[in-house]
Amino acid sequence: MSDVMLDLNSVDKFYGSKGQGVHAVCNISMKVMRGEIIALLGSSGCGKTSMLRMVAGFEAVSRGKISIGDREIHALRPVERNVAMAFEGYSLYPTVTVRDNIAFALKSSKFSATDVAVKVDEIAAMLEISTILDKYPSSISGGQQQRASLARALIRDADLYLLDEPMGQLEPQLRTLLRGRIKAYIKERGLTAILVTHDQTEANALADRIAVMEDGELQQFASPEDIKKSPANIFTGTFVGEPPMNVFPARASISEETVCLRLNENIDLSYPADAFSAELRASLAEMGDIVLGVRPYAVQRRDTGSLATVVVNQWLGDQSHIATNFAGGSLVLVEHDRTQLSEDEQIAIYLEPSDIHIFNSKTGMAISHGARLIG
Amino acid sequence: MSLELTNISKSFKDEMVLDGVSIQVHEGKTLVLFGPSGAGKTVLLRLIAGVIEPDSGQIKISGTDVDGVEPEDRNIGMAFQNFALFPHMDAHANIASPLTAQKQDKSAIQSGVQTLAKLLKIDHVLDHKPKELSNGQKQRTALARALAGKPKVLLLDDPLRNVDAKLRFEMRLELPRLLSDQNTTVIYVTQDYKEAMAFGDEIAVISSGVVQQIGTPEDIYLTPANIEIARLFGDPVINYLDVTVQKDAVGIFALVSDKRVDLNSGYARAVGQDCSLGIRPESILFVPASHPGAVPVTVEAETPLNEKTVNLCLTARGREIMASRPSGTVGPANGPAFVSIEAANVLIFDKHTGELIEPDKFY
Numbered sequence: 001m002s003d004v005m006l007d008l009n010s011v012d013k014f015y016g017s018k019g020q021g022v023h024a025v026c027n028i029s030m031k032v033m034r035g036e037i038i039a040l041l042g043s044s045g046c047g048k049t050s051m052l053r054m055v056a057g058f059e060a061v062s063r064g065k066i067s068i069g070d071r072e073i074h075a076l077r078p079v080e081r082n083v084a085m086a087f088e089g090y091s092l093y094p095t096v097t098v099r100d101n102i103a104f105a106l107k108s109s110k111f112s113a114t115d116v117a118v119k120v121d122e123i124a125a126m127l128e129i130s131t132i133l134d135k136y137p138s139s140i141s142g143g144q145q146q147r148a149s150l151a152r153a154l155i156r157d158a159d160l161y162l163l164d165e166p167m168g169q170l171e172p173q174l175r176t177l178l179r180g181r182i183k184a185y186i187k188e189r190g191l192t193a194i195l196v197t198h199d200q201t202e203a204n205a206l207a208d209r210i211a212v213m214e215d216g217e218l219q220q221f222a223s224p225e226d227i228k229k230s231p232a233n234i235f236t237g238t239f240v241g242e243p244p245m246n247v248f249p250a251r252a253s254i255s256e257e258t259v260c261l262r263l264n265e266n267i268d269l270s271y272p273a274d275a276f277s278a279e280l281r282a283s284l285a286e287m288g289d290i291v292l293g294v295r296p297y298a299v300q301r302r303d304t305g306s307l308a309t310v311v312v313n314q315w316l317g318d319q320s321h322i323a324t325n326f327a328g329g330s331l332v333l334v335e336h337d338r339t340q341l342s343e344d345e346q347i348a349i350y351l352e353p354s355d356i357h358i359f360n361s362k363t364g365m366a367i368s369h370g371a372r373l374i375g
Numbered sequence: 376m377s378l379e380l381t382n383i384s385k386s387f388k389d390e391m392v393l394d395g396v397s398i399q400v401h402e403g404k405t406l407v408l409f410g411p412s413g414a415g416k417t418v419l420l421r422l423i424a425g426v427i428e429p430d431s432g433q434i435k436i437s438g439t440d441v442d443g444v445e446p447e448d449r450n451i452g453m454a455f456q457n458f459a460l461f462p463h464m465d466a467h468a469n470i471a472s473p474l475t476a477q478k479q480d481k482s483a484i485q486s487g488v489q490t491l492a493k494l495l496k497i498d499h500v501l502d503h504k505p506k507e508l509s510n511g512q513k514q515r516t517a518l519a520r521a522l523a524g525k526p527k528v529l530l531l532d533d534p535l536r537n538v539d540a541k542l543r544f545e546m547r548l549e550l551p552r553l554l555s556d557q558n559t560t561v562i563y564v565t566q567d568y569k570e571a572m573a574f575g576d577e578i579a580v581i582s583s584g585v586v587q588q589i590g591t592p593e594d595i596y597l598t599p600a601n602i603e604i605a606r607l608f609g610d611p612v613i614n615y616l617d618v619t620v621q622k623d624a625v626g627i628f629a630l631v632s633d634k635r636v637d638l639n640s641g642y643a644r645a646v647g648q649d650c651s652l653g654i655r656p657e658s659i660l661f662v663p664a665s666h667p668g669a670v671p672v673t674v675e676a677e678t679p680l681n682e683k684t685v686n687l688c689l690t691a692r693g694r695e696i697m698a699s700r701p702s703g704t705v706g707p708a709n710g711p712a713f714v715s716i717e718a719a720n721v722l723i724f725d726k727h728t729g730e731l732i733e734p735d736k737f738y
Binding site: 042043044143168198204228296298314317323332334 | 411412413509510511512537538539540541542544545547548551552566567568569572573592593596606607608609610612655656657679680681682683699701702703
């Protein structure tokens with residue numbers, strides 16, 4: 001058996017009639033390895049839930065193949081796929097208690113009644129629902145129902161675990177606590193899981209790799225670290241990262257001595273040529289028009305430099321988020337102390353070459369990260 | 376218009392949901408209601424809206440008691456969590472509805488709807504009916520509708536829940552400005568402490584139907600009334616260590632891993648008391664072993680977040696503490712290290728009640 005647990009091969013999903021319908025998932029291919037946790041991350045309507053529903057068998061694929069291990073499963077009924085699911089609206093059986101709902105998942109297994117009880121108690125403790133095991137689904141809160149449904153999925157023995165916004169109803173503090181426990185549970189048992197979420201903190205904390213989706217297309221599929229350091233395109237750069245990456249259209253002009261990036265309103269960022277690799281300089285000279293990206297925490301303030309005007313300064317306890325007008329756009333800075341800056345104040349900005357991301361202005365694809373050409 | 380609630384109580388059956396809540400919002404200001412689910416935040420909004428009646432207490436809008444005033448006569452705009460959009464109207468008509476009711480002319484309605492739809496990034500779905508909108512889009516449509524009528528008082532029940540981080544951040548920058556430009560008096564419910572700090576002129580922390588603390592974001596973050604509030608604000612969560620406040624010839628101090636941490640002399644009244652020493656992750660600094668009062672720790676793990684790096688450390692007694700530092704700064708990834716705990720950054724709580732012990736000022 002190979003180490004690939006789930007293989008999506010050129011999968012498409014259309015809703016409605018072709019031509020005027022919606023192309024919800026566009027030609028996505030990806031492989032999930034055994035024991036990996038994958039997050040499908042994207043905004044509402046990006047196709048991430050459609051993807052998960054096709055793997056689960058709740059939706060038919062319009063085109064392409066899905067395999068789990070050696071089995072092609074896209075034509076199988078959901079129950080034949082050996083996947084465990086926790087979906088929003090994938091509801092609990094109303095006529096039995098929470099305990100029986102969770103235990104039901106082990107009904108056809110070989111465990112004795114005592115073993116089942118022990119397992120249910122264990123998972124209920126992990127998800128902080130021990131006190132509601134004897135209640136009926138209708139008498140517990142939405143957040144408790146969600147955890148009961150998650151418990152029912154995780155307690156099962158399955159090839160693949162599909163979790164759709166599994167903690168969406170929970171409070172932030174509880175979410176933080178459970179994240180760590182769920183990850184440990186999945187990792188200790190070597191389970192393979194796919195998580196759908198719009199919450200990048202959750203994706204970063206839980207996933208080995210994140211699949212960033214937008215408009216039905218896979219934008220990038222990489223580790224959280226790689227996505228942060230080397231976003232594949234403008235979308236990923238500005239979608240993942242909090243606050244989002246700042247981006248500005250720019251025109252590059254290259255001479256023997258300098259690299260000059262001219263932003264709108266004739267703001268010039270000039271650097272000694274050797275701050276950029278020779279390959280990148282050649283590429284910049286050829287392209288001219290580019291998009292420049294810089295993360296908010298990498299923006300520096302200096303005594304002199306290009307001027308930005310403060311619009312908002314929000315203090316969040318351990319950091320200040322400062323939004324400014326800069327080069328005809330918005331530039332956000334993060335500073336790690338309580339910055340005393342008021343509206344309309346002018347500040348001088350400096351961007352270090354090693355913090356600059358450059359994107360192709362036509363395709364949006366990344367060209368360089370940190371003054372080095374990709375590839 | 377200002378808003379004043381005095382001693383509001385409300386029970387459902389035998390369950391006390393609000394117990395003597397008093398809050399005040401000045402005209403054009405935003406008060407954030409912050410607290411866990413079930414704290415009574417939504418009930419409070421419904422009382423102000425006039426959808427339900429309090430058992431006791433008084434609600435005044437612009438100084439006038441609104442007891443008995445119908446919801447539609449209170450001039451209050453609302454965006455609640457269950458959306459409640461008109462199902463037969465598209466998003467445009469939903470957002471326009473308060474303007475249509477005010478009999479504004481067509482071009483004013485058109486531009487009002489467009490501006491808000493653009494701000495809230497729903498301008499591409501204006502011709503969709505509610506059932507064709509995602510939850511996040513429904514939520515923003517409801518928010519746009521509430522804003523469209525420019526009500527004097529606006530009640531917003533967690534309007535950015537279910538919104539992705541990018542849009543949430545943009546809203547966090549733009550919405551407070553819009554609200555203050557419109558001079559709207561706002562009560563804003565959220566469970567996101569960053570949103571609370573960014574939006575609130577003041578924050579009321581509420582739990583189990585009781586207001587625990589009201590203050591500016593600065594008050595709440597720097598002098599939380601109790602350890603529970605300290606834990607709700609801040610990410611990673613505040614560290615706390617069990618200590619006994621002690622006194623000797625040099626001054627007031629506590630021992631952390633047998634190392635002396637000098638405390639403000641104003642803590643004299645806590646000497647001999649069992650306390651929790653609270654210190655926020657960003658106040659734990661890595662220092663050389665020679666630093667006075669350096670506390671030895673073992674760094675167990677390093678988690679790079681976006682703008683900061685978090686280290687999980689163990690004290691000599693095996694207590695876990697979190698330290699965070701700006702991304703790009705140098706720190707130990709694992710193994711033995713030393714941290715400093717400075718008196719100025721320490722909060723002292725009564726170990727048994729969890730209440731903050733403030734140092735006496737006259738020292």
